[in-house]
Amino acid sequence: MPVGAKGALPAWLTAAAEPPVDPGFLAGALADTGNGGKPGGITNVPVPGRRPRTVVAVGVGDATVPELRSYVSVAVRRSQTLAEHGARRLVLPLDTGAAPAGADEVRAAVETALLAGYRFRETSGPHPVRLAAVTVVCADAGDPAVARAGEAGQVTAGSVAWARDLVNTPPGTADPGWLTEQALGRLRGLPGVTVTVLGPAELAFGGFGGVLAVGGGSASPPRVVVATYRPAGGSGHPVLVGKGVTFDTGGISIKPNAGMRDMKTDMAGAAAVLAVVDAAARLGLPTPVTAVALLAENTVSGSSYRPADVVRHVDGRTTEVLNTDAEGRLVLADGLAHARLALGATVLVDVATLTGAVRTALGARTAGLYASTDGLADALLTAAGHAGEPFWRMPLAEEHVGHLRAQLDSAVADANNAPGNPGSTTAALFLQAFTGGLPWAHLDIAGPARSGSDDAELVRGGTGFAARTLLRWVEAGAPAELPEPVVTD
Secondary structure (H helix, E strand, C coil), X not given: CEEEHHHCCCHXXXXXXXXXXXXXXXXXHXXXXXXXXXXXXEEEEEECCCCCEEEEEEEXXXXXXXXXXXXXXXXXXXXXXXXXXXXXXXXXXXXCCCCCCCHHHHHHHHHHHHHHCCCCCCCCCCCCCCCCEEEEECCCCCCHHHHHXXXXXXXXXXXXXXXXXXXXXXXXXXXXXXXXXXXXXXXXXXXXXXXXXXXXXXXXXXXXXXXXXXXXXXXXXXXXXXXXXXXXXXXXXXXXXXXEEEXXXXXXXXXXXXXXXXXXXXXXXXXXXXXXXXXXXXXXXXXXXXXXXXXXXXXXXXXCCCCCCEEECCCCCXXXXXXXXXXXXXXXXXXXXXXXXXXXXXXXEEEECCCHHHHHHHCCCCEEEEECCHHHHHHHHHHHHHHCCCEEXXXXXXXXXXXXXXXXXXXXXXXXXXXXXXXXXXXXXXXHXXXXXXXXXXXXXXXXXXXXXXXXXXXCEECCCCHHHHHHHHHCCCCCCCCCCCCCC
C-alpha cells in the first residue's frame, strides 16, 4: 500500500465503498508507527478478519518516478522476507493521488519489481522461498499505452537480468568460449537478429591486435561476438562496443589479491550491450542496433603480452604497452575501429568498466560519460534519466583536456596505453583516436557495474548497469545531434 507525503492515503482507498482495508484503521496504524510517507519508509500492518493478511505500507512521497522505484523495491524486498511464512503473492497499487499512474510509472514499477527481486545463487542447499507473483495495479491498466509500457518493463527487466547472470557467473565458467555460447543461445533466432563470431583466426586476419594481445595468455582464446538487430526499414546504424574481459588478473602487471577479487565484473560492458540487442529485438524496435562484444581473459602465462610490446590495431594504429593492466582500452580500440570500418556505424558508444579513477571521482553509484557532441551527450543523459541510471558528463572539449594529449605520446608507436592521471580522461582521449570523427560516447561504468549492497532495484553483485539507458536511447531513435532549431516568421 503506497503512503504519500505527510501520511496521505491513496484517494481510491478513502473513496472506495468497500475498501480492501479500513482507511481509519490503516491511518491509525501508520500514525502509531510514525510512517509519514517518506520514500522507502515501511510498516507491516496485520489486518484481522476471516482471512487474516498483512498490508505492507510503504512511503512513496510525492510519487515521482524515482520515489516510485524506491516504493516498489522496498515493498518487493519486504515481501520476500514474508514469503517463507506463506506470503506468495504481492499486489502493488500504483495510483497514489488524483491522477492515475501513466505509462512511465508503470514501466518503472514493473522493471523495479522484477530487478529488485533478482537473486543469483550457486549453493548446495535449497534456495529461499520466493514470491510466486507480483501484480501491478493501476486504474488505467486497460489503456493500450500503459499496457505496452508494462510489457516493455518485463522485457527490459528480463534482458537486464540476463546481463546480471553473465556478470555474476564465476569466471571459471564464464570464459570467452562460454560467453560466446550464451550469446548465441539467447540471441540467435530472435526476429531480425544475426550473430557473427570471430575466433582467433578471424581476429588475426582482421588485425585485432589488441584483443589478441590481451587474450593471448589464456587457455581460453579470445573471441569477438557481433550481434546485429536490423528491423525492416530501419535507418542509421548505432554500434555499441562492450569491453568483455572475462577475468582481469592485470596480466604481467599483476593486480594485488584485493584488487582482483571482483574482476569477473570486467565483462559488464559486453553483457550490457548484448542485453540491449536482446531487448531491442524482443520489443520490435524500429531502430537497428549492433553490439560488438570483445571477449578476452587477461591472465598470466608464457604467452602473455608484456610491457614494452607494441600492438597494432584494426585500423593500423599502434600502441606501446606500458602496463598490461590497462588492457580494456586495447580491446575497445579494436572494437571501435571495426565498427567504423567494417560495420558501417553511424554513431558509436562504448561501454566499459575501464578505470578506477572514475569510481574515485564519482563514487560507486554514478558512471562517467564522455561524448564528442552535445547532442549525443544530452540524448544519453535524457535516456539515463528515464532509466533511473545516474551518469555524470565529464569534460572532453579541447580547451579542457587538450593539454593532456601529450601524455599519450610514445617514442615507438602512435600512442601508449598508460598515459597517467587523470586516468579516466586520458583513457577516453586514447579511445577517441579510433572513432574516425564519428559521433561517439564513452561510458565508464567501473563504479555502478557492481553493487556491494541492495539499493532500489540494484542488488548485491552485477547490476546490468547501462543496458536500460542504452535501450531507452535506441527506443528514441539513437539521436546523436541536437535537433535543428525551428525558425518561424
